[in-house]
Amino acid sequence: MVHKKATRARGRPRAYDPAAALTGARDAFWNQGYAGTSLDVLSDATDMNRPSMYAAFGDKHSLYLQTLDRYIADGAAALKQNLSREHSLAEGLHRFYENAISLYLEQGGPRGCYLISTATTEAVQDPEVGKKLLGALRGLDHAIELRLSDAKAAGELDPSADPAALSMIASAVLHTISVRARAGESRAALKAIADRAIELICGNFRG
Amino acid sequence: MVHKKATRARGRPRAYDPAAALTGARDAFWNQGYAGTSLDVLSDATDMNRPSMYAAFGDKHSLYLQTLDRYIADGAAALKQNLSREHSLAEGLHRFYENAISLYLEQGGPRGCYLISTATTEAVQDPEVGKKLLGALRGLDHAIELRLSDAKAAGELDPSADPAALSMIASAVLHTISVRARAGESRAALKAIADRAIELICGNFRG
DNA sequence: TTTTTTATGTACCATTTCGCATAAAAATAC
DNA sequence: GTATTTTTATGCGAAATGGTACATAAAAAA
Secondary structure (H helix, E strand, O other): OOOOOOOOOOOOOOOOOHHHHHHHHHHHHHHHOOOOOOHHHHHHHHOOOHHHHHHHHOOHHHHHHHHHHHHHHHHHHHHHHHOOOOOOHHHHHHHHHHHHHHHHHOOOOOOOOHHHHHHHHHHOOOHHHHHHHHHHHHHHHHHHHHHHHHHHHOOOOOOOOOHHHHHHHHHHHHHHHHHHHHHOOOHHHHHHHHHHHHHHHHOOOOO | OOOOOOOOOOOOOOOOOHHHHHHHHHHHHHHHOOOOOOHHHHHHHHOOOHHHHHHHHOOHHHHHHHHHHHHHHHHHHHHHHHOOOOOOHHHHHHHHHHHHHHHHHOOOOOOOOHHHHHHHHHHOOOHHHHHHHHHHHHHHHHHHHHHHHHHHHOOOOOOOOOHHHHHHHHHHHHHHHHHHHHHOOOHHHHHHHHHHHHHHHHOOOOO
Protein backbone atom coordinates (compact mmCIF):
# COMPACT_ATOMS: atom_id res chain seq x y z
CA MET A 1 0.00 0.00 0.00
CA VAL A 2 1.41 3.31 -1.05
CA HIS A 3 0.30 6.45 0.66
CA LYS A 4 0.17 9.22 -1.91
CA LYS A 5 1.34 11.87 0.50
CA ALA A 6 3.69 9.59 2.40
CA THR A 7 6.71 10.65 0.43
CA ARG A 8 6.82 14.38 0.30
CA ALA A 9 8.85 16.29 -2.24
CA ARG A 10 12.37 16.90 -1.10
CA GLY A 11 12.89 20.67 -0.89
CA ARG A 12 10.86 23.65 0.14
CA PRO A 13 7.18 23.12 -0.61
CA ARG A 14 5.65 25.31 -3.26
CA ALA A 15 3.49 28.11 -2.00
CA TYR A 16 1.13 28.14 -4.97
CA ASP A 17 -1.50 25.83 -6.44
CA PRO A 18 -0.47 25.03 -10.02
CA ALA A 19 -4.02 24.60 -11.27
CA ALA A 20 -5.21 27.80 -9.63
CA ALA A 21 -2.20 29.64 -11.00
CA LEU A 22 -3.01 28.47 -14.51
CA THR A 23 -6.59 29.62 -14.05
CA GLY A 24 -5.40 33.01 -12.88
CA ALA A 25 -3.07 33.38 -15.82
CA ARG A 26 -5.83 32.37 -18.20
CA ASP A 27 -8.20 34.93 -16.74
CA ALA A 28 -5.59 37.65 -17.13
CA PHE A 29 -5.00 36.73 -20.77
CA TRP A 30 -8.74 36.47 -21.25
CA ASN A 31 -9.25 40.04 -20.13
CA GLN A 32 -6.36 41.72 -21.85
CA GLY A 33 -5.32 39.44 -24.66
CA TYR A 34 -1.97 37.74 -25.04
CA ALA A 35 0.08 40.73 -26.16
CA GLY A 36 -1.67 43.08 -23.76
CA THR A 37 -0.91 41.06 -20.64
CA SER A 38 2.39 41.82 -18.93
CA LEU A 39 4.42 39.54 -16.70
CA ASP A 40 3.67 41.85 -13.79
CA VAL A 41 -0.03 41.28 -14.29
CA LEU A 42 0.50 37.55 -14.68
CA SER A 43 2.58 37.48 -11.53
CA ASP A 44 -0.28 39.08 -9.63
CA ALA A 45 -2.90 36.88 -11.26
CA THR A 46 -1.08 33.67 -10.44
CA ASP A 47 0.07 34.70 -6.97
CA MET A 48 3.54 33.66 -8.00
CA ASN A 49 6.71 35.63 -8.30
CA ARG A 50 8.40 35.76 -11.67
CA PRO A 51 11.09 33.11 -11.11
CA SER A 52 8.50 30.65 -9.83
CA MET A 53 6.31 31.27 -12.86
CA TYR A 54 9.25 30.63 -15.06
CA ALA A 55 10.18 27.42 -13.30
CA ALA A 56 6.62 26.15 -13.41
CA PHE A 57 5.39 27.21 -16.84
CA GLY A 58 8.33 28.48 -18.86
CA ASP A 59 8.12 31.83 -20.55
CA LYS A 60 5.02 33.89 -21.30
CA HIS A 61 4.38 32.16 -24.59
CA SER A 62 4.63 28.69 -23.11
CA LEU A 63 2.32 29.70 -20.28
CA TYR A 64 -0.23 30.96 -22.76
CA LEU A 65 -0.12 27.72 -24.75
CA GLN A 66 -0.78 25.79 -21.56
CA THR A 67 -3.82 27.92 -20.75
CA LEU A 68 -5.11 27.23 -24.27
CA ASP A 69 -4.63 23.50 -23.85
CA ARG A 70 -6.53 23.44 -20.62
CA TYR A 71 -9.37 25.56 -21.98
CA ILE A 72 -9.69 23.31 -25.01
CA ALA A 73 -9.68 20.18 -22.86
CA ASP A 74 -12.26 21.61 -20.47
CA GLY A 75 -14.44 22.70 -23.36
CA ALA A 76 -14.29 19.29 -24.99
CA ALA A 77 -15.29 17.62 -21.75
CA ALA A 78 -18.24 19.96 -21.22
CA LEU A 79 -19.29 19.48 -24.82
CA LYS A 80 -19.26 15.72 -24.50
CA GLN A 81 -21.44 15.92 -21.43
CA ASN A 82 -23.93 18.38 -22.89
CA LEU A 83 -24.31 16.56 -26.16
CA SER A 84 -24.50 13.07 -24.68
CA ARG A 85 -27.48 11.01 -25.72
CA GLU A 86 -28.98 11.24 -22.25
CA HIS A 87 -30.86 14.29 -23.44
CA SER A 88 -32.73 15.03 -26.61
CA LEU A 89 -30.89 16.95 -29.30
CA ALA A 90 -32.81 20.12 -28.57
CA GLU A 91 -32.22 19.76 -24.86
CA GLY A 92 -28.53 19.08 -25.43
CA LEU A 93 -28.11 22.09 -27.66
CA HIS A 94 -29.96 24.17 -25.11
CA ARG A 95 -27.59 23.10 -22.36
CA PHE A 96 -24.63 23.61 -24.63
CA TYR A 97 -25.51 27.22 -25.46
CA GLU A 98 -26.63 28.06 -21.93
CA ASN A 99 -23.36 26.76 -20.61
CA ALA A 100 -21.42 28.81 -23.15
CA ILE A 101 -23.34 32.01 -22.48
CA SER A 102 -22.75 31.67 -18.76
CA LEU A 103 -19.06 31.10 -19.34
CA TYR A 104 -18.82 34.05 -21.71
CA LEU A 105 -20.51 36.43 -19.31
CA GLU A 106 -19.02 35.10 -16.11
CA GLN A 107 -17.77 37.34 -13.28
CA GLY A 108 -16.37 40.77 -13.87
CA GLY A 109 -17.83 41.71 -17.19
CA PRO A 110 -18.29 39.93 -20.51
CA ARG A 111 -15.38 38.17 -22.14
CA GLY A 112 -16.56 35.77 -24.84
CA CYS A 113 -14.87 32.52 -25.76
CA TYR A 114 -11.23 32.43 -24.65
CA LEU A 115 -10.03 31.09 -27.99
CA ILE A 116 -12.01 33.41 -30.23
CA SER A 117 -11.33 36.40 -28.02
CA THR A 118 -7.58 35.99 -27.61
CA ALA A 119 -6.13 33.21 -29.77
CA THR A 120 -7.71 34.45 -33.00
CA THR A 121 -5.71 37.65 -32.82
CA GLU A 122 -2.43 35.81 -32.31
CA ALA A 123 -3.13 32.99 -34.75
CA VAL A 124 -1.64 34.81 -37.71
CA GLN A 125 1.73 35.56 -36.16
CA ASP A 126 1.93 32.46 -34.02
CA PRO A 127 1.61 29.14 -35.86
CA GLU A 128 1.36 27.13 -32.65
CA VAL A 129 -1.64 29.15 -31.57
CA GLY A 130 -3.14 28.95 -35.05
CA LYS A 131 -2.82 25.19 -35.04
CA LYS A 132 -4.49 24.81 -31.67
CA LEU A 133 -7.29 27.17 -32.69
CA LEU A 134 -8.00 25.42 -35.97
CA GLY A 135 -7.94 22.07 -34.23
CA ALA A 136 -10.42 23.24 -31.63
CA LEU A 137 -12.77 24.69 -34.25
CA ARG A 138 -12.76 21.47 -36.23
CA GLY A 139 -13.17 19.42 -33.08
CA LEU A 140 -16.33 21.31 -32.23
CA ASP A 141 -17.71 20.88 -35.75
CA HIS A 142 -16.96 17.20 -35.66
CA ALA A 143 -18.51 16.55 -32.27
CA ILE A 144 -21.71 18.34 -33.20
CA GLU A 145 -21.90 16.62 -36.55
CA LEU A 146 -21.66 13.23 -34.88
CA ARG A 147 -24.48 14.13 -32.53
CA LEU A 148 -26.62 15.36 -35.42
CA SER A 149 -25.99 12.19 -37.41
CA ASP A 150 -27.11 10.18 -34.42
CA ALA A 151 -30.19 12.33 -34.09
CA LYS A 152 -30.98 11.85 -37.75
CA ALA A 153 -30.61 8.08 -37.46
CA ALA A 154 -32.84 8.13 -34.39
CA GLY A 155 -35.52 10.08 -36.17
CA GLU A 156 -34.93 13.11 -34.02
CA LEU A 157 -34.03 15.05 -37.14
CA ASP A 158 -35.74 15.12 -40.50
CA PRO A 159 -34.36 12.44 -42.87
CA SER A 160 -33.51 15.17 -45.34
CA ALA A 161 -31.42 17.09 -42.79
CA ASP A 162 -27.75 17.61 -43.59
CA PRO A 163 -25.70 17.04 -40.42
CA ALA A 164 -22.57 18.62 -41.90
CA ALA A 165 -24.37 21.81 -42.87
CA LEU A 166 -26.31 22.01 -39.62
CA SER A 167 -23.24 21.42 -37.47
CA MET A 168 -21.52 24.27 -39.27
CA ILE A 169 -24.49 26.45 -38.38
CA ALA A 170 -24.43 25.29 -34.78
CA SER A 171 -20.73 26.17 -34.52
CA ALA A 172 -21.26 29.48 -36.25
CA VAL A 173 -23.91 30.37 -33.71
CA LEU A 174 -21.50 29.67 -30.89
CA HIS A 175 -18.92 31.88 -32.57
CA THR A 176 -21.33 34.73 -33.08
CA ILE A 177 -22.44 34.45 -29.46
CA SER A 178 -18.83 34.76 -28.38
CA VAL A 179 -18.17 37.85 -30.46
CA ARG A 180 -21.40 39.51 -29.41
CA ALA A 181 -20.90 38.67 -25.75
CA ARG A 182 -17.50 40.32 -25.71
CA ALA A 183 -18.86 43.30 -27.61
CA GLY A 184 -21.32 43.83 -24.78
CA GLU A 185 -24.54 42.24 -26.00
CA SER A 186 -27.02 41.38 -23.24
CA ARG A 187 -27.60 37.91 -21.88
CA ALA A 188 -31.20 38.02 -23.06
CA ALA A 189 -30.13 38.85 -26.59
CA LEU A 190 -27.62 36.01 -26.58
CA LYS A 191 -30.21 33.57 -25.30
CA ALA A 192 -32.59 34.65 -28.01
CA ILE A 193 -29.94 33.90 -30.60
CA ALA A 194 -29.40 30.45 -29.15
CA ASP A 195 -33.11 29.70 -29.04
CA ARG A 196 -33.61 30.71 -32.64
CA ALA A 197 -30.69 28.57 -33.69
CA ILE A 198 -32.03 25.53 -31.88
CA GLU A 199 -35.41 25.96 -33.51
CA LEU A 200 -33.83 26.26 -36.90
CA ILE A 201 -31.54 23.27 -36.44
CA CYS A 202 -34.13 20.95 -34.96
CA GLY A 203 -36.86 22.08 -37.28
CA ASN A 204 -40.27 20.85 -36.31
CA PHE A 205 -38.96 17.68 -34.77
CA ARG A 206 -38.56 17.12 -31.08
CA GLY A 207 -36.90 14.06 -29.59
CA MET B 1 -14.20 79.72 -60.53
CA VAL B 2 -12.00 78.22 -57.88
CA HIS B 3 -9.19 75.94 -58.86
CA LYS B 4 -8.89 73.25 -56.24
CA LYS B 5 -5.12 73.27 -56.36
CA ALA B 6 -4.83 76.99 -56.97
CA THR B 7 -4.25 77.80 -53.32
CA ARG B 8 -1.70 75.47 -51.95
CA ALA B 9 -1.21 74.87 -48.25
CA ARG B 10 1.15 77.31 -46.70
CA GLY B 11 4.09 75.34 -45.32
CA ARG B 12 6.13 72.36 -46.37
CA PRO B 13 3.98 69.87 -48.28
CA ARG B 14 3.34 66.54 -46.64
CA ALA B 15 5.31 63.66 -48.00
CA TYR B 16 2.66 61.04 -47.27
CA ASP B 17 -0.80 60.17 -48.52
CA PRO B 18 -3.17 60.26 -45.54
CA ALA B 19 -5.49 57.60 -46.93
CA ALA B 20 -2.62 55.29 -47.83
CA ALA B 21 -1.07 55.82 -44.42
CA LEU B 22 -4.32 54.86 -42.72
CA THR B 23 -4.48 51.74 -44.86
CA GLY B 24 -0.91 50.85 -43.92
CA ALA B 25 -1.62 51.33 -40.23
CA ARG B 26 -4.76 49.24 -40.51
CA ASP B 27 -2.87 46.42 -42.18
CA ALA B 28 -0.24 46.46 -39.46
CA PHE B 29 -2.90 46.27 -36.74
CA TRP B 30 -4.69 43.62 -38.74
CA ASN B 31 -1.64 41.40 -38.73
CA GLN B 32 -0.46 41.85 -35.17
CA GLY B 33 -3.44 43.12 -33.24
CA TYR B 34 -3.69 46.44 -31.46
CA ALA B 35 -1.52 45.68 -28.44
CA GLY B 36 1.00 43.74 -30.50
CA THR B 37 1.71 46.53 -32.96
CA SER B 38 4.44 48.97 -31.95
CA LEU B 39 4.87 52.55 -33.09
CA ASP B 40 8.02 51.51 -34.92
CA VAL B 41 6.02 49.04 -36.97
CA LEU B 42 3.31 51.63 -37.58
CA SER B 43 5.89 54.16 -38.63
CA ASP B 44 7.18 51.72 -41.24
CA ALA B 45 3.71 50.71 -42.35
CA THR B 46 2.55 54.27 -42.85
CA ASP B 47 5.78 55.56 -44.36
CA MET B 48 5.64 58.35 -41.82
CA ASN B 49 7.97 59.28 -39.02
CA ARG B 50 6.63 59.35 -35.52
CA PRO B 51 5.99 63.09 -35.13
CA SER B 52 4.13 63.18 -38.44
CA MET B 53 1.95 60.28 -37.35
CA TYR B 54 1.17 62.14 -34.19
CA ALA B 55 0.30 65.32 -35.96
CA ALA B 56 -1.92 63.51 -38.43
CA PHE B 57 -3.66 60.87 -36.33
CA GLY B 58 -2.94 61.54 -32.68
CA ASP B 59 -1.64 58.74 -30.51
CA LYS B 60 -1.72 55.02 -31.19
CA HIS B 61 -5.17 54.60 -29.72
CA SER B 62 -6.66 57.42 -31.75
CA LEU B 63 -5.04 56.04 -34.90
CA TYR B 64 -6.55 52.64 -34.23
CA LEU B 65 -10.02 54.11 -33.76
CA GLN B 66 -9.70 55.87 -37.10
CA THR B 67 -8.77 52.63 -38.85
CA LEU B 68 -11.83 51.02 -37.29
CA ASP B 69 -14.08 53.83 -38.49
CA ARG B 70 -12.83 53.54 -42.02
CA TYR B 71 -13.14 49.76 -42.07
CA ILE B 72 -16.69 49.97 -40.77
CA ALA B 73 -17.63 52.62 -43.32
CA ASP B 74 -16.07 50.65 -46.18
CA GLY B 75 -17.82 47.51 -45.05
CA ALA B 76 -21.17 49.22 -44.86
CA ALA B 77 -20.75 50.58 -48.38
CA ALA B 78 -19.81 47.19 -49.78
CA LEU B 79 -22.71 45.59 -47.97
CA LYS B 80 -25.17 48.06 -49.39
CA GLN B 81 -23.94 47.35 -52.89
CA ASN B 82 -23.94 43.57 -52.54
CA LEU B 83 -27.38 43.40 -50.98
CA SER B 84 -29.03 45.90 -53.29
CA ARG B 85 -32.19 44.73 -55.00
CA GLU B 86 -30.45 44.64 -58.35
CA HIS B 87 -29.65 41.01 -57.63
CA SER B 88 -31.73 38.20 -56.23
CA LEU B 89 -31.31 37.47 -52.55
CA ALA B 90 -29.28 34.34 -53.23
CA GLU B 91 -27.08 36.18 -55.69
CA GLY B 92 -26.62 39.06 -53.27
CA LEU B 93 -25.66 36.77 -50.42
CA HIS B 94 -23.30 34.96 -52.73
CA ARG B 95 -21.56 38.20 -53.64
CA PHE B 96 -21.52 39.27 -50.03
CA TYR B 97 -19.77 36.13 -48.81
CA GLU B 98 -17.42 35.92 -51.79
CA ASN B 99 -16.40 39.50 -51.17
CA ALA B 100 -15.79 38.79 -47.49
CA ILE B 101 -13.78 35.64 -48.12
CA SER B 102 -11.55 37.45 -50.59
CA LEU B 103 -11.01 40.25 -48.10
CA TYR B 104 -10.27 37.83 -45.29
CA LEU B 105 -7.70 35.89 -47.31
CA GLU B 106 -6.19 38.81 -49.15
CA GLN B 107 -2.45 39.20 -49.75
CA GLY B 108 0.14 37.90 -47.35
CA GLY B 109 -1.71 35.19 -45.52
CA PRO B 110 -5.15 34.90 -43.98
CA ARG B 111 -6.37 37.55 -41.58
CA GLY B 112 -10.14 37.35 -41.11
CA CYS B 113 -12.40 40.30 -40.44
CA TYR B 114 -10.51 43.30 -39.06
CA LEU B 115 -13.06 43.91 -36.33
CA ILE B 116 -13.46 40.35 -35.16
CA SER B 117 -9.75 39.66 -35.40
CA THR B 118 -8.48 42.72 -33.55
CA ALA B 119 -11.26 44.80 -32.00
CA THR B 120 -12.88 41.87 -30.20
CA THR B 121 -9.78 41.36 -28.10
CA GLU B 122 -9.63 45.01 -27.06
CA ALA B 123 -13.37 45.49 -26.62
CA VAL B 124 -13.34 44.48 -22.97
CA GLN B 125 -10.68 46.91 -21.81
CA ASP B 126 -11.52 49.67 -24.24
CA PRO B 127 -15.12 50.92 -24.16
CA GLU B 128 -14.70 53.02 -27.30
CA VAL B 129 -13.66 49.97 -29.25
CA GLY B 130 -16.43 47.92 -27.71
CA LYS B 131 -19.01 50.49 -28.71
CA LYS B 132 -17.82 50.61 -32.29
CA LEU B 133 -17.74 46.83 -32.49
CA LEU B 134 -21.22 46.37 -31.10
CA GLY B 135 -22.54 49.06 -33.41
CA ALA B 136 -21.01 47.39 -36.43
CA LEU B 137 -22.40 43.98 -35.47
CA ARG B 138 -25.88 45.37 -35.05
CA GLY B 139 -25.59 47.35 -38.25
CA LEU B 140 -24.84 44.20 -40.18
CA ASP B 141 -27.76 42.37 -38.61
CA HIS B 142 -30.07 45.21 -39.38
CA ALA B 143 -29.03 45.60 -43.01
CA ILE B 144 -29.44 41.91 -43.69
CA GLU B 145 -32.77 41.78 -41.91
CA LEU B 146 -34.09 44.60 -44.08
CA ARG B 147 -33.02 42.78 -47.21
CA LEU B 148 -34.66 39.57 -45.99
CA SER B 149 -37.88 41.36 -45.18
CA ASP B 150 -37.92 42.77 -48.68
CA ALA B 151 -37.28 39.33 -50.09
CA LYS B 152 -40.13 37.91 -48.07
CA ALA B 153 -42.51 40.62 -49.25
CA ALA B 154 -41.40 39.99 -52.83
CA GLY B 155 -42.05 36.28 -52.53
CA GLU B 156 -38.36 35.50 -52.77
CA LEU B 157 -38.54 33.92 -49.34
CA ASP B 158 -41.14 31.60 -47.90
CA PRO B 159 -43.99 33.50 -46.19
CA SER B 160 -43.23 31.61 -42.99
CA ALA B 161 -39.59 32.71 -42.98
CA ASP B 162 -38.39 34.74 -40.01
CA PRO B 163 -36.17 37.58 -41.26
CA ALA B 164 -34.82 38.35 -37.79
CA ALA B 165 -33.77 34.77 -37.15
CA LEU B 166 -32.34 34.30 -40.62
CA SER B 167 -30.39 37.53 -40.52
CA MET B 168 -28.83 36.41 -37.26
CA ILE B 169 -27.78 33.20 -39.01
CA ALA B 170 -26.39 35.12 -41.96
CA SER B 171 -24.32 37.30 -39.64
CA ALA B 172 -23.18 34.30 -37.63
CA VAL B 173 -21.95 32.67 -40.81
CA LEU B 174 -19.89 35.73 -41.63
CA HIS B 175 -18.42 35.64 -38.13
CA THR B 176 -17.54 31.98 -38.32
CA ILE B 177 -15.95 32.52 -41.72
CA SER B 178 -13.78 35.24 -40.21
CA VAL B 179 -12.62 33.13 -37.30
CA ARG B 180 -11.94 30.11 -39.50
CA ALA B 181 -10.15 32.16 -42.13
CA ARG B 182 -7.75 33.56 -39.57
CA ALA B 183 -7.24 30.13 -38.06
CA GLY B 184 -6.02 28.93 -41.45
CA GLU B 185 -9.03 27.25 -43.02
CA SER B 186 -8.86 26.91 -46.82
CA ARG B 187 -10.71 29.10 -49.26
CA ALA B 188 -12.62 26.10 -50.54
CA ALA B 189 -13.80 25.20 -47.07
CA LEU B 190 -14.92 28.78 -46.45
CA LYS B 191 -16.80 28.86 -49.74
CA ALA B 192 -18.52 25.62 -48.85
CA ILE B 193 -19.69 27.15 -45.60
CA ALA B 194 -21.08 30.16 -47.43
CA ASP B 195 -22.86 28.02 -50.00
CA ARG B 196 -24.49 25.89 -47.36
CA ALA B 197 -25.62 28.96 -45.51
CA ILE B 198 -27.15 30.48 -48.61
CA GLU B 199 -29.04 27.29 -49.33
CA LEU B 200 -30.33 27.15 -45.82
CA ILE B 201 -31.37 30.79 -45.72
CA CYS B 202 -33.03 30.89 -49.10
CA GLY B 203 -34.62 27.50 -48.71
CA ASN B 204 -36.08 26.12 -51.87
CA PHE B 205 -37.01 29.48 -53.23
CA ARG B 206 -35.08 31.31 -55.91
CA GLY B 207 -35.85 34.86 -56.92
C1' DT C 1 23.33 18.93 13.37
C1' DT C 2 24.78 19.21 8.88
C1' DT C 3 23.95 18.57 4.08
C1' DT C 4 21.08 18.56 0.13
C1' DT C 5 17.24 19.88 -2.43
C1' DT C 6 13.66 22.77 -4.03
C1' DA C 7 11.16 27.01 -3.92
C1' DT C 8 10.88 31.98 -2.73
C1' DG C 9 11.81 37.01 -2.84
C1' DT C 10 14.38 40.94 -4.06
C1' DA C 11 16.55 43.25 -7.14
C1' DC C 12 18.46 43.91 -11.37
C1' DC C 13 19.53 44.15 -16.57
C1' DA C 14 18.99 44.76 -21.42
C1' DT C 15 15.58 45.93 -24.54
C1' DT C 16 11.48 47.75 -26.19
C1' DT C 17 7.84 50.99 -26.09
C1' DC C 18 5.43 55.33 -26.27
C1' DG C 19 5.65 59.85 -26.74
C1' DC C 20 7.91 64.31 -27.48
C1' DA C 21 11.65 68.08 -27.92
C1' DT C 22 14.33 70.29 -31.09
C1' DA C 23 16.34 71.60 -35.28
C1' DA C 24 16.36 71.44 -40.24
C1' DA C 25 13.73 71.51 -44.65
C1' DA C 26 10.37 73.03 -48.01
C1' DA C 27 6.81 75.51 -49.30
C1' DT C 28 4.13 80.32 -49.38
C1' DA C 29 3.55 85.38 -48.05
C1' DC C 30 5.52 89.81 -47.66
C1' DG D 1 15.65 88.23 -50.19
C1' DT D 2 13.39 87.68 -45.60
C1' DA D 3 9.79 86.12 -42.65
C1' DT D 4 6.27 82.81 -41.73
C1' DT D 5 4.17 78.49 -41.75
C1' DT D 6 3.94 73.62 -41.92
C1' DT D 7 6.12 69.28 -42.27
C1' DT D 8 10.13 66.22 -41.85
C1' DA D 9 14.06 64.04 -39.52
C1' DT D 10 16.94 62.77 -35.76
C1' DG D 11 17.18 61.41 -31.56
C1' DC D 12 16.22 61.57 -26.69
C1' DG D 13 14.11 60.05 -22.17
C1' DA D 14 11.03 58.15 -18.89
C1' DA D 15 8.54 54.09 -18.20
C1' DA D 16 7.31 49.45 -19.01
C1' DT D 17 8.49 44.81 -20.46
C1' DG D 18 10.44 40.11 -20.63
C1' DG D 19 13.59 37.58 -18.43
C1' DT D 20 17.24 36.23 -14.90
C1' DA D 21 21.04 36.22 -10.95
C1' DC D 22 21.61 35.65 -6.48
C1' DA D 23 20.90 35.18 -1.82
C1' DT D 24 17.56 33.24 1.47
C1' DA D 25 13.98 30.17 3.37
C1' DA D 26 11.85 25.72 4.20
C1' DA D 27 11.56 21.18 3.77
C1' DA D 28 13.71 16.13 3.69
C1' DA D 29 17.91 13.19 4.00
C1' DA D 30 22.16 11.87 6.08
